[in-house]
Structure formats: C-alpha cells, structure tokens
Amino acid sequence: MENVIKELINLVGAPNLLTQDLDPYKVEGKTPKAVVFPDTIPQVSEILALADKERVCIVPRGNGTKLYIGGIPRRVDLVLSLTRLNQVLEYEPADLTVMTQAGMTLADLQSRLASNHQFLALDPPFASKATVGGILSTNSSGPRRLLYGTARDLVIGVRVVHPGGMISKGGGKVVKNVAGYDMNKLYIGALGTLGVLVEVNFKLRPLPRMEKTLWAAFPSLSTASEAVSRIFKSELAPSFLELFNPSASNLLNQVAQLRIPENRFMVAVGVDEVP
Structure with a gap:
C-alpha cells in the first residue's frame, strides 16, 4: 500500500490525499489506509486503473449519508471521495x-x-x-x-x-x-x-406553484387502509402518500407537533399544484 500511496501523490498531489485522521471515513467499522480526492474524471480513471493493477479494495464515497446500505466489504484499502467533482x-x-x-x-x-x-x-x-x-x-x-x-x-x-x-x-x-x-x-x-x-x-x-401536506389519524389499520384505497380511486394525484403505524405516528407527532391523538394510525398525503 505504501507504493500505491506514492503513486496517488503523483496522480493527484499530496494536498488531495489524506492518510491521517481517517475515522470519519470508516466503512462498516473498517478504516481505510487513505482517502483520495480527485477533481477531474481522468484522475478518477487513473486511480481506478492503479487500484485494479495493485489489487487495492476501493470504496467510492460522496458525503457518506448512505454507506450503511449494501453489503459489508471484506476490507477497505482506499476511499475514493467524489466531493470535488461538484459542478x-x-x-x-x-x-x-x-x-x-x-x-x-x-x-x-x-x-x-x-x-x-x-x-x-x-x-x-x-x-x-x-x-x-x-x-x-x-x-x-x-x-x-x-x-x-x-x-x-x-x-x-x-x-x-x-x-x-x-x-x-x-x-x-x-x-x-x-x-x-x-x-x-x-x-x-x-x-x-x-x-x-x-x-x-x-x-x-x-417547480410546483404550491405544495401542501395533509395529515389524518385513524383508530385502526383497516380504516386507514380504506382511506388510502379511496384516495387512489379518486381523481386526486398525490405527490406522496405514506401510511404510518402508531409508533411512527407518535414520533412524527412529537417531532412535528401535529397535535394528532396518540397511538393512532396516520396517513400523510402530499399535493402539488403542477404548472
């Protein structure tokens, strides 16, 4: 990996390579040996060619908001950050x-x-x-x-x-x-x-001229499901429609202060006025 890091410095320059304080870039608990920040597509190409040649395990990364999705890698040698390709x-x-x-x-x-x-x-x-x-x-x-x-x-x-x-x-x-x-x-x-x-x-x-979100609480799953069914059969074309169980409903009620009775099923409907 030492030779790879030297090659990466030649490719992108030392300021675009991170080899210390790597904890923020962990993937499923695995700390990479380095993080590289290319700012051109040819640099990305050369980095992947180098990783392929040297059998380096590379993980592409944006801002890391969805790294919990997908399989767990066997190892993480190099993180490829794309945050400088941002135009x-x-x-x-x-x-x-x-x-x-x-x-x-x-x-x-x-x-x-x-x-x-x-x-x-x-x-x-x-x-x-x-x-x-x-x-x-x-x-x-x-x-x-x-x-x-x-x-x-x-x-x-x-x-x-x-x-x-x-x-x-x-x-x-x-x-x-x-x-x-x-x-x-x-x-x-x-x-x-x-x-x-x-x-x-x-x-x-x-952009929609107007966006509205409507909330309604129901005493049971059957009544909430019936409301959802009736919405889909109507002429309304919602932008989103979500059905929440009582636990999720209580949490949303607390965070958004919706003033809806506790322990109810909840339906949220979005309506956009599209030009």
Whole structure:
C-alpha cells in the first residue's frame, strides 16, 4: 500500500490525499489506509486503473449519508471521495435538462435550478448533504416518486469510470434519446459495484406553484387502509402518500407537533399544484 500511496501523490498531489485522521471515513467499522480526492474524471480513471493493477479494495464515497446500505466489504484499502467533482456542467432551462458532476449535493443543485423555477424531482433522506452520485448509486428516490417517478425515470444519461479505468457513457443529453441500449439505468442502485458514476444528465420539472401536506389519524389499520384505497380511486394525484403505524405516528407527532391523538394510525398525503 505504501507504493500505491506514492503513486496517488503523483496522480493527484499530496494536498488531495489524506492518510491521517481517517475515522470519519470508516466503512462498516473498517478504516481505510487513505482517502483520495480527485477533481477531474481522468484522475478518477487513473486511480481506478492503479487500484485494479495493485489489487487495492476501493470504496467510492460522496458525503457518506448512505454507506450503511449494501453489503459489508471484506476490507477497505482506499476511499475514493467524489466531493470535488461538484459542478453543473451544462444547464438548458428551455429543454428542462441539466448535466452535473456526481459529487454535487442535491441541495446545491436544487438551489441552482430554483433560479429558473425548476427542480429535480427527488427527495431522498439527508437531501441537504447527499450527493447526486450517492443518491443514484443507492436508488434513493424518496416518497415523491409516487407522482414524479424514481431516479431511473429522471436520469437520461451517465458517464461512468469502470474498474481498470475505462470511461464509458450511456444515454444522452436530451429526453427523447433512442440511440443504443438504455445502459444508464444499469448503474442506478448498483452501489458502485459496476463502476463509479462521475457525470449525470437529468430531466427536470417545473417547480410546483404550491405544495401542501395533509395529515389524518385513524383508530385502526383497516380504516386507514380504506382511506388510502379511496384516495387512489379518486381523481386526486398525490405527490406522496405514506401510511404510518402508531409508533411512527407518535414520533412524527412529537417531532412535528401535529397535535394528532396518540397511538393512532396516520396517513400523510402530499399535493402539488403542477404548472
């Protein structure tokens, strides 16, 4: 590993390599030997080629909000942090499309899009810190997938660096793209096992004119389920619909101060006024 670290310094420079104070980068209790912070796609390619050549176990990482998902690695030699690949590369408001690097946080991307009254219709956990690459690698779409679809429905193109350093592209930059196989969806939910996402093209939506969340409490599961069924049979098109058991209901009641009776089943319904 000592020779690998020397090679990494040559590739990215000493300021972009961390070899001390590595506890924050543990993966399932395993501390890496180093953390590398590339800021270009060619650097990512060279790092993966080096790791493949030297048989180094590498773990891609964004801001670490979803490292608890997936299998437990046998070992962690090197963490590949993508947080410096954090730029919007192309944005076409008229076409409702954007190309962004995988290390950009969803919050920063949404802030950029909001200036044109647009948004990316994903609402995963820890949205303020989660990166685009981490969200897609774990297929973390959020409750609003009921109306807007999952990450697979919103991605129209990707650029991926594979083990060995090869760079490939899937999909395209426009929504109506029919060239070749739809390979971009292959990497969504793959947890980085097939390659490292470095760039993503998304299709966007106009920001809703209004968003409302409605809550209702029910004495039993059967009455709550009946309400859910009636909502789905109605003309209402909710952005999300969640059914909570009494334990979850009590916790939400306490945190959000909803003033709903304790120990009840709860239904939450989101309604967006879409332009």
